[in-house]
Amino acid sequence: MKSLHDDFGVEIEGIDLRDAATHYTWIRRAFEEHSVLLFRGQCLDDEAHLALGRLFGVIEIRERNPQEHEARMSMVSNRWEGGHVLSEESPRLLHLKANQLWHTDSTFLPAPALANILAARKLPTSGGETEFVSTRAAWRDLPGSTRTRLRRLVLRHRYAHSRMTISPAAAALDVVTMWPETAWRAVWPNPVNGAEALYIASHAFGVVGMGEREGRELIEELIAFTTRPARIYSHRWSPGDVIIWDERATMHRGRPWPYGEERTLASICITAGEADGLGWVRPAPAG
Numbered sequence: 001m002k003s004l005h006d007d008f009g010v011e012i013e014g015i016d017l018r019d020a021a022t023h024y025t026w027i028r029r030a031f032e033e034h035s036v037l038l039f040r041g042q043c044l045d046d047e048a049h050l051a052l053g054r055l056f057g058v059i060e061i062r063e064r065n066p067q068e069h070e071a072r073m074s075m076v077s078n079r080w081e082g083g084h085v086l087s088e089e090s091p092r093l094l095h096l097k098a099n100q101l102w103h104t105d106s107t108f109l110p111a112p113a114l115a116n117i118l119a120a121r122k123l124p125t126s127g128g129e130t131e132f133v134s135t136r137a138a139w140r141d142l143p144g145s146t147r148t149r150l151r152r153l154v155l156r157h158r159y160a161h162s163r164m165t166i167s168p169a170a171a172a173l174d175v176v177t178m179w180p181e182t183a184w185r186a187v188w189p190n191p192v193n194g195a196e197a198l199y200i201a202s203h204a205f206g207v208v209g210m211g212e213r214e215g216r217e218l219i220e221e222l223i224a225f226t227t228r229p230a231r232i233y234s235h236r237w238s239p240g241d242v243i244i245w246d247e248r249a250t251m252h253r254g255r256p257w258p259y260g261e262e263r264t265l266a267s268i269c270i271t272a273g274e275a276d277g278l279g280w281v282r283p284a285p286a287g
């Protein structure tokens with residue numbers, strides 16, 4: 001295993017992810033420990049990608065009634081139905097550009113993501129990197145008094161908040177406005193090894209019990225601290241690359257590319273469950 005960054009992340013060689021079931025115990029251990037796993041030279045089709053996801057848990061379905069839908073592959077792509085590349089002003093491209101804000105996935109859903117498995121499909125000639133930071137390392141580096149305070153805080157999340165930062169048109173899309181506000185504790189302890197990590201995202205817009213501005217400033221400060229340049233692992237995609245990351249212990253963002261070119265990554269998120277420590281981040285009911 002080669003490490004990707006001093007704080008986190010490993011490249012794993014010698015595993016064909018189509019045989020992931022055989023290696024799952026080992027892969028899962030590495031996931032809990034290192035937060036970001038990179039595999040190169042893979043040939044995952046949709047079916048193998050979904051099968052890999054199911055090893056980690058329940059595949060995320062972004063529908064109001066997920067039980068009525070079947071899990072399927074989703075594409076992080078600027079190519080739209082009909083084959084054309086989205087224009088730079090289209091609300092869909094603006095929505096995609098919001099991935100360029102530091103975040104962790106799906107904090108706006110009733111149950112957030114445990115992991116994302118992203119696989120390169122069509123890459124632009126330049127740019128389009130995906131960057132990661134360890135929120136576990138950031139947590140460790142925070143002053144003890146700040147950690148004590150954060151252990152008591154609950155953050156408010158809303159999908160439209162991150163989209164609004166980019167453009168009102170992106171925030172007004174049905175796929176965005178359909179999700180009501182959620183609330184999660186600001187720290188997610190890993191149930192396997194006990195390591196705590198700051199749990200924060202571009203979707204976080206406030207702190208329960210705090211003034212709007214004070215809450216927003218605290219969130220901005222924490223994200224700035226967590227994403228200082230020295231903490232970043234920047235991944236330049238090559239064909240065949242697959243990255244699995246732990247949403248509980250990292251933040252990520254995409255980087256710009258020439259938008260006239262197609263950039264497509266196949267993605268599935270796995271929904272966090274009780275065994276992943278979801279109970280720790282769910283705030284106690286008010287009252």
Ligand code: OGA
Nearest residue numbers: 076099129130253254267
């Ligand atoms: C995602 C995401 C960033 C990228 O798939 O959740 O944020 O680089 N992707 O496309």
Ligand code: MN
Nearest residue numbers: 099103104105
């Ligand atoms: Mn994302």
